[in-house]
Amino acid sequence: xxxxxxxxxxxxxxxxxxxxxxxxxxxxxxxxxxxxxxxxxxxxxxxxxxxxxxxxxxxxxxxxxxxxxxxxxxxxxxxxxxxxxxxxxxxxxxxxxxxxxxxxxxxxxxxxxxxxxxxxxxxxxxxxxxxxxxxxxxxxxxxxxxxxxxxxxxxxxxxxxxxxxxxxxxxxxxxxxxxxxxxxxxxxxxxxxxxxxxxxxxxxxxxxxxxxxxxxxxxxxxxxxxxxxxxxxxxxxxxxxxxxxxxxxxxxxxxxxxxxxxxxxxxxxxxxxxxxxxxxxxxxxxxxxxxxxxxxxxxxxxxxxxxxxxxxxxxxxxxxxxxxxxxxxxxxxxxxxxxxxxxxxxxxxxxxxxxxxxx
Amino acid sequence: xxxxxxxxxxxxxxxxxxxxxxxxxxxxxxxxxxxxxxxxxxxxxxxxxxxxxxxxxxxxxxxxxxxxxxxxxxxxxxxxxxxxxxxxxxxxxxxxxxxxxxxxxxxxxxxxxxxxxxxxxxxxxxxxxxxxxxxxxxxxxxxxxxxxxxxxxxxxxxxxxxxxxxxxxxxxxxxxxxxxxxxxxxxxxxxxxxxxxxxxxxxxxxxxxxxxxxxxxxxxxxxxxx
Numbered sequence: 001x002x003x004x005x006x007x008x009x010x011x012x013x014x015x016x017x018x019x020x021x022x023x024x025x026x027x028x029x030x031x032x033x034x035x036x037x038x039x040x041x042x043x044x045x046x047x048x049x050x051x052x053x054x055x056x057x058x059x060x061x062x063x064x065x066x067x068x069x070x071x072x073x074x075x076x077x078x079x080x081x082x083x084x085x086x087x088x089x090x091x092x093x094x095x096x097x098x099x100x101x102x103x104x105x106x107x108x109x110x111x112x113x114x115x116x117x118x119x120x121x122x123x124x125x126x127x128x129x130x131x132x133x134x135x136x137x138x139x140x141x142x143x144x145x146x147x148x149x150x151x152x153x154x155x156x157x158x159x160x161x162x163x164x165x166x167x168x169x170x171x172x173x174x175x176x177x178x179x180x181x182x183x184x185x186x187x188x189x190x191x192x193x194x195x196x197x198x199x200x201x202x203x204x205x206x207x208x209x210x211x212x213x214x215x216x217x218x219x220x221x222x223x224x225x226x227x228x229x230x231x232x233x234x235x236x237x238x239x240x241x242x243x244x245x246x247x248x249x250x251x252x253x254x255x256x257x258x259x260x261x262x263x264x265x266x267x268x269x270x271x272x273x274x275x276x277x278x279x280x281x282x283x284x285x286x287x288x289x290x291x292x293x294x295x296x297x298x299x300x301x302x303x304x305x306x307x308x309x310x311x312x313x314x315x316x317x318x319x320x321x322x323x324x325x326x327x328x329x330x331x332x333x334x335x336x337x338x339x340x341x342x343x344x345x346x347x348x349x350x351x352x353x354x355x356x357x358x359x
Numbered sequence: 360x361x362x363x364x365x366x367x368x369x370x371x372x373x374x375x376x377x378x379x380x381x382x383x384x385x386x387x388x389x390x391x392x393x394x395x396x397x398x399x400x401x402x403x404x405x406x407x408x409x410x411x412x413x414x415x416x417x418x419x420x421x422x423x424x425x426x427x428x429x430x431x432x433x434x435x436x437x438x439x440x441x442x443x444x445x446x447x448x449x450x451x452x453x454x455x456x457x458x459x460x461x462x463x464x465x466x467x468x469x470x471x472x473x474x475x476x477x478x479x480x481x482x483x484x485x486x487x488x489x490x491x492x493x494x495x496x497x498x499x500x501x502x503x504x505x506x507x508x509x510x511x512x513x514x515x516x517x518x519x520x521x522x523x524x525x526x527x528x529x530x531x532x533x534x535x536x537x538x539x540x541x542x543x544x545x546x547x548x549x550x551x552x553x554x555x556x557x558x559x560x561x562x563x564x565x566x567x568x569x570x571x572x573x574x575x576x577x578x579x580x581x582x583x584x585x
């Protein structure tokens with residue numbers, strides 16, 4: 001068999017396939033109906049490439065031709081790797097062109113539309129969220145390849161706890177599962193040395209989800225690569241209340257330390273309580289204290305509101321609301337978002353520097 | 360109300376002409392809002408960042424604000440409009456501060472429409488001053504830090520005097536897609552409408568378009584609508 005294969009590979013190709021390389025979403029478990037599927041994985045595809053792979057599996061010889069490349073492969077895994085390399089190269093070309101203009105350092109996403117995606121395609125309930133996670137990992141990769149250092153996503157609002165209990169529980173379970181996936185060897189987190197933050201009132205989460213989040217933060221705390229922040233059990237107004245409480249606690253602890261060290265002048269306490277809540281104090285106690293404000297906020301599915309997401313931090317950010325639902329958000333939408341940002345950048349920068357002077 | 364300067368520049372007119380045209384647009388918006396039953400209208404007249412504009416322009420705007428208040432006192436009474444000026448008034452000319460207080464007092468009991476005019480206003484400062492008031496209560500032992508809630512902060516914001524402090528719809532003209540330090544806390548769930556039209560050109564047709572857009576939106580507040 002091996003000898004036959006070798007002799008055939010020295011001859012001319014018996015099948016030549018012309019066409020485009022595509023990326024398909026296929027069921028992660030074979031043999032189930034689409035409506036029963038729990039999830040999807042990305043694989044290279046498209047009919048022209050699929051023909052080549054099938055012929056190769058049958059020990060045939062074939063050649064794949066598209067407008068840029070001629071590929072002559074005999075093994076499915078090699079074909080996949082090659083397609084991935086080509087796609088990676090194309091992305092780098094796009095990013096090189098983009099980098100001639102100002103690039104955002106921080107992009108925030110409100111990932112809206114998972115449930116509507118599920119409904120519109122009549123698939124299993126949490127399929128939309130699962131595909132949404134797959135899209136998220138792709139978008140993270142594209143952002144980090146582009147040089148965007150900070151990516152923040154609005155994954156679960158405190159308001160979302162008002163949904164049906166079984167849906168909330170399902171989302172908690174999914175959250176735990178996906179956080180564990182992020183820490184796997186082959187994930188984008190390990191590839192880029194990403195530091196993960198979870199911002200929000202984590203005590204509201206189910207215990208497995210909370211423990212998974214804490215584990216993810218602990219195990220990536222020393223990473224020095226890009227930063228991925230997930231707002232979960234979060235609202236901006238809750239964050240502000242949290243910042244006020246933290247400011248008071250910090251000040252009270254400092255006062256108690258001074259009393260313990262022999263400083264008993266009560267007027268010091270009173271004076272310091274007057275000055276404790278400044279804009280600087282608030283900003284130092286936000287979850288986002290170590291991150292710059294977002295340059296761009298993208299809310300998918302065409303909705304135009306912030307829904308209590310980073311209200312303080314996004315007041316000078318460029319707001320965008322592309323029509324595609326989050327599971328439909330793709331590379332080209334991200335490129336377009338950056339181009340839009342570059343168009344308005346001069347005015348944004350002028351306004352931002354004016355604001356810094358005022359505080 | 361963005362775009363006065365660019366409107367004027369596009370017509371080779373001085374910036375002051377743009378602000379005058381903006382004033383006329385505001386009068387029209389006020390008239391339409393009253394006619395259509397809008398209960399609260401908040402306008403961002405001058406932000407804390409705007410103090411960095413050229414002194415000539417700033418002085419002109421301060422005089423314009425005085426003229427707007429003085430010339431429309433009769434209309435406010437006739438149309439039963441309550442006026443409230445929000446923002447850091449300490450930076451305003453004394454005459455404007457005094458006039459603002461007089462107009463607020465004169466219109467205090469009007470209830471058909473509440474007009475909030477944000478002058479020298481910053482959404483971040485609004486939140487910070489609310490926190491300062493709460494810290495006073497903590498200092499005097501009236502409140503523990505752990506008892507601070509979102510409602511308590513909301514009650515101390517400068518817009519708390521109205522029954523409807525949270526805008527349902529926030530319109531920004533001139534194509535700028537950002538909030539620029541306006542009503543940060545209050546607009547957490549507001550529907551945002553961005554239009555390319557400059558403020559002086561924003562008229563009835565644009566207002567209808569914005570309101571129609573609002574009526575088509577599905578407001579979920581974090582839940583699902585089944």
